[in-house]
Amino acid sequence: MSEEMEAPRSGAASQNQPLDMEFVRAQFPPLDNGWAFFENAGGSYVPRQVIDRMTTYMSETQVQPGAAYGPSASAFERVDGARRLMADMINAREEEIVIGPSTTLNVYVLANALRPLFHEGDEIVVTNQDHEANGGAWRRLSEFGMVIREWEVDSVTGELDPADLDELLSEKTRLVCFPHVSNLVGSLNDVELITRKAHDAGAWVCVDGVAYAPHRRMDVKAWDVDFYLFSYYKVYGPHIACLYGKRGAMTAARNQNHFFFGEESVPQKINPGGMMHEAVAALQGVADYLDGIYWHHERGNVRDAAMLFQSRLIKVSNLFAAHEENISKPLVDYLLTRKDVRLLGRATSDGSARVPTFSFTVEGKSSAEIVAGLHRKNIAVNNHHFYAKRLLDAVGIDAEDGVVRASMVHYTSPGDVTRLVEALHAVLK
Ligand SMILES: Cc1ncc(COP(=O)(O)O)c(C=O)c1O
Structure with missing residues (x-):
């Protein structure tokens, strides 16, 4: 938890209070379609708040953001405001998140951005539990002399044992890539423990949080991860994705954007092609939705304007x-x-x-x-x-x-x- 953040208050949304399902389900139009939906790991439904935010953006401010005239200034505020909330949502700083087209593409760009930092014979640990998004782009770095070491799952359960990582780590290890949760296995990997092991060996971590993000609050600072990725379309948002990188790691990574973005241009230099503005603006709707859950279950409490979105998410x-x-x-x-x-x-x-x-x-x-x-x-x-x-x-x-x-x-x-x-x-x- 960051220093300026308050401890969560005890209130109506206590451990024992159940989630109000009638309230929740009323927010998602497709839940009425007659299907019992169990494909959520493929992509979640979006609530009305997201649909409304995208419609509003496209109806009123579908112009190039950032100029001084009215609609352009509003467009910028909508996109930028949503970005700020999305950074807060995972306890990151604004300049530490890239919002790109997908996790697969974000990893691909990141791998290209980190490649110049690595030398022949340096080692990257990947797993065979990962979705290929957090595997293929790293494995391809073997074409540039990197040595790929595979952390293997148990052949019965499909789970990763952190003890098996120890023998793969050495002073040559530069990066450890692993999933917070596999999109098939479902078991939680101990992200803090694995990150500590990697850091003790002098390596960075790149964590695929796609299958974790829909279920629990994310706190990249508490976990101390270097890179963390997830996709908003599995977290009740549009089909775009987030790459978090610690400020220092993002700055060290090399520019993948136009030449006139300097090496200090974080995060722009890791986001070639820029953002899909209407979809990023619609992310405000994800925050509206999650906040709506908080205030619905906390309606007896006095609203505390100073509380950060991240703190409210603890209860949600x-x-x-x-x-x-x-x-x-x-x-x-x-x-x-x-x-x-x-x-x-x-x-x-x-x-x-x-x-x-x-x-x-x-x-x-x-x-x-x-x-x-x-x-x-x-x-x-x-x-x-x-x-x-x-x-x-x-x-x-x-x-x-x-x-x-x-x-x-x-x-x-x-x-x-x-x-x-x-x-x-x-x-x-
Ligand atoms: C665990 C996991 N990682 C990565 C991805 C790829 O995400 P994207 O579709 O945003 O590239 C998925 C998609 O299903 C996934 O489940």
Whole structure:
């Protein structure tokens, strides 16, 4: 927590207060479409606040921002104001975040920006648990003489053991790339512990937070990470993504933008092509939405204008975590009753161990046929390797048929989960 931030007040949104599902679900228009939606790890629905902010921006200020005339000045304030909130959301400084088209592209640009800092024989640790977004661009640096060392998952659970990292680290290690949570396994990796190990070896870390971000508050300063990435379209926003880099690391990285952006131009030099203005402005709607949850559950309290958005998110995150744990339990319990099911990651709904992204296979049935059966019952799920192909190869699952993945977020209702479990039971008969 940064120094100027207040400790969270105790109030109506205490540990035991449940998330008001009626209030939450009313914010998301597609939740009325008849489908029980379990493809959230692919991309979340957006609330009305985001749709409204984008519509307003495009209706009123779709001009080049930053000139002195009225609509242009307003456009700048909308884009810049949203950026400031997004920095606050993860406890970063404004100049430490790049908002680019996707996490995949942000990693690609970052890898090119860091490449000149590395020398032949320097080592990068990557995992086979990662989505390829935080793997491929780093692995390609072997073409420039970097040595790639792979931190491997357990071949049964798909989990990473931080103890295995120790033997991969040396004075040659420059960077350790790993996921905060795998988009298939769901178990939480201990980001602080892994970061400490990497720092002790003199290396930076680059953490893929895409599968973590929809579920919990992010605090890049508390974790002390050097680079952290996630995608707003999985965090109730438009299809754009965030790259956080510590100020010093961002400054050291080399300019990937036009020549006239100097090496001090952070973050512009890491964002070639600039931002998608209407989508960045719409990120204000993500803050509106999350803040709306806070104030709805804190309506008995006197509004404290000095409290930072980041502090309010502590309570929102606690509400989400408790709800997600509750709704996961019936699915985990059901899967555990079945001898023919193989579930990746921790076989628990415990929110301190995992997020509610559940990937499984069933003996004697293809994942594709299970998914087709679930679609017939209006359950939205999918099967694939979901771009974590190396992971499925490592745990011996056919990557083409892949796993069935059912992923939940805070707007998933207990009723949705009941529908999923009943439909699954019928399909697996
Ligand atoms: C864990 C993880 N990392 C990275 C990505 C890639 O994100 P983007 O689509 O923004 O490139 C995804 C997308 O599914 C993901 O799940």
